[in-house]
Amino acid sequence: MYTENKNVAAKDLGGGVKRKVLSYSQNLMACELTFEKGAVGAPHSHPHEQIGYIISGKLVYQEAGQADKILETGDTYYVAPNVVHGVQILEDTKLLDIFTPMREDFV
Secondary structure, three states: OOOOOHHOOOEEEEEEEEEEEEOOOHHHHEEEEEEEEOOEEEEOOOOOOOEEEEEEEEEEEEEEOOOOOOEEEOEEEEEEEOOOEEEEEEEEEEEEEEEOOOOHHHH
């Protein structure tokens, strides 16, 4: 199975954030997110494990109990289940987020 990115419509989440749900199964999901400079990914948590890869751009990654960290193109982050996390976008940014299990709330 494959997904051609050009054929996936981006969902506008407001506030300068768009999401594309790419390939997924019950156990795994890949999503592409684009953020405009100045956008905020508000602090939140979910029961899924998450790994994020910064395709392009620069952001401040925030995680409960940790110091804020500036991440940029090529960097990654891991979020354990139920950990509060968020981002502040320093320049136009594109992310690849991987979740396990898949985010049923996204489809």
